[in-house]
Amino acid sequence: MSSVIAATRFSVLDRSRIREGHTGAEALRDTVALAREAERLGYHRFWVAEHHGVPGVAGSAPTVLAAAVAAATRRIRVGTGGVMLPNHRPLVVAEQFGVLESLYPGRIDMGLGRSVGFTNGVRKALGRDKGDAEDFAAQLQDLLGWFLGTSPTGVRARPAEGLTVPPFVLAMGEGAVIAARAGLPMVIGDLRDRDRMRRGIDRYRDRFRPSPWASEPYVVVSGTVAVAATPAAARRLLVPEAWSMAYSRTHGTFPPLPPAERVETLTMTAKERDLYESGLAGHIAGTEEQVAQELETVLKETGAQEVLVTTSTYDREALLDSYRRLAGIFARGG
Numbered sequence: 001m002s003s004v005i006a007a008t009r010f011s012v013l014d015r016s017r018i019r020e021g022h023t024g025a026e027a028l029r030d031t032v033a034l035a036r037e038a039e040r041l042g043y044h045r046f047w048v049a050e051h052h053g054v055p056g057v058a059g060s061a062p063t064v065l066a067a068a069v070a071a072a073t074r075r076i077r078v079g080t081g082g083v084m085l086p087n088h089r090p091l092v093v094a095e096q097f098g099v100l101e102s103l104y105p106g107r108i109d110m111g112l113g114r115s116v117g118f119t120n121g122v123r124k125a126l127g128r129d130k131g132d133a134e135d136f137a138a139q140l141q142d143l144l145g146w147f148l149g150t151s152p153t154g155v156r157a158r159p160a161e162g163l164t165v166p167p168f169v170l171a172m173g174e175g176a177v178i179a180a181r182a183g184l185p186m187v188i189g190d191l192r193d194r195d196r197m198r199r200g201i202d203r204y205r206d207r208f209r210p211s212p213w214a215s216e217p218y219v220v221v222s223g224t225v226a227v228a229a230t231p232a233a234a235r236r237l238l239v240p241e242a243w244s245m246a247y248s249r250t251h252g253t254f255p256p257l258p259p260a261e262r263v264e265t266l267t268m269t270a271k272e273r274d275l276y277e278s279g280l281a282g283h284i285a286g287t288e289e290q291v292a293q294e295l296e297t298v299l300k301e302t303g304a305q306e307v308l309v310t311t312s313t314y315d316r317e318a319l320l321d322s323y324r325r326l327a328g329i330f331a332r333g334g
Contacts, residue, residue: 002292004299006333009044009306010326013081013222016048016059017241017312018256024058028065030316031058035069037320039076041327044306046073047081047111053125056244056256063096070104079109081187081222081308082170085139086114091157094146098160111187112140113170114178137178140169144182148212167213168220176200183211187308191223191298192282201302221298222308226285227325228318234285236260237322240314242279249275257314288325292334 014034018027035046048065051057059065062080070078078100083093093110101108114136144167146157169179171186179186180203188200201219208217224241228234239260248254250272268276284294295307309326313319 002296002334004296005292005330008295008299008304008330010330011045011047011077011220011306011308012038012043012323013047013049013308013310014059015051015057015310015312016065018056018058019240019314019316020256020258020262022256027058028068031065032068032072034320034323035073035076035078038323039073041324042331043076043323043327045077045079045109047079047109047308049081050084050087050113052087054254056254063093063100066108067100067103070100070107075107077107077109078104079168080111081310082111082113082168084113084115085136085143090139090143091146091151091155093143094157094160097165098147098157098163101163101165102159108165109168110165111168111170112143114175136175137181140167140178140182140184143167144213171200171204176204177207180204180207180217181209183209183214185214185218185220187220187222189222189308189310191221191284194282194298194301197221198302201304218306219302219304220306220308221302221304222310224283224285224311225291225295225307225309225322225326226283226311226313227288227291227322227329229287231286231290233318234287234291234322235280237311237313237315237318238280238283238285239263241312242276245279246272246275257312259314288329291326292329295329296334 014031016027016031018024038046046069048062049059050062052060062083066078066080097110145151147160147163149161168185168187169175171179171188176186186204188197205217226234226237240257243263244255244257284291
């Protein structure tokens with residue numbers, strides 16, 4: 001038994017990935033069904049994501065989807081990983097989370113990111129450009145002010161003001177420093193670049209300032225974890241996402257997830273093959289014993305209090321089996 005695994009929270013972030021031959025509506029219903037299963041298995045929280053104009057992702061309105069997830073579950077914490085704050089007015093975000101917290105008190109998390117869209121076309125449609133991400137720290141303070149009742153406008157956020165909705169910062173690079181200065185919990189990924197992740201965590205802990213939201217640093221590491229009966233079966237879980245990522249890097253659009261069987265028959269260019277193989281590498285994948293060993297290493301290296309699992313694949317039954325096997329690992333502490 002691993003004491004470090006037993007002391008760690010495990011949570012799920014589902015991106016509502018669309019699968020080839022299936023619809024966006026099915027992807028959203030799959031997300032809600034997965035949340036029910038995650039609750040049954042003992043996961044700590046279940047988060048949903050925000051993507052705009054992406055053919056392979058149905059989750060474009062995370063607070064709306066979070067409401068559906070919260071309505072379908074009873075105990076698990078529900079939130080966003082995340083709402084991309086530069087895309088929205090902070091008052092509106094505060095109002096949305098105020099409504100969620102009012103409907104499902106004590107269960108809502110507010111994960112916040114600084115991305116402004118996948119392509120120039122999406123950014124233009126949102127009325128944003130890359131520079132808007134540079135205002136994230138100020139937008140974050142503006143948002144938190146609506147909950148604390150400190151907005152200089154004299155306007156009150158209803159029903160958000162006075163409610164406690166735990167905020168988290170999704171951090172890569174500069175985001176770690178923003179999270180530290182704001183005194184907020186931080187979510188950092190991905191597991192494929194451990195050195196970069198550790199540097200971000202060190203920066204966060206070194207610069208953390210206690211706040212009304214958190215008295216000490218809280219680190220959530222996020223990434224893909226795939227568990228199966230054999231290493232080969234676990235690797236197959238990674239294939240659809242790895243190919244979709246390789247395709248997006250070479251064609252400029254992120255497609256629905258293909259079956260692993262089809263990907264394995266494709267003829268790829270040298271660049272596609274390199275990106276595809278890179279997409280398969282560095283994740284935590286294998287049998288229960290292998291995954292437990294790797295998780296213990298990551299947790300000891302990072303000191304993280306929580307793991308947010310972001311696995312996507314075509315085969316839903318294999319995905320559910322992976323989450324069940326992972327739950328077995330943390331339930332018995334390794």
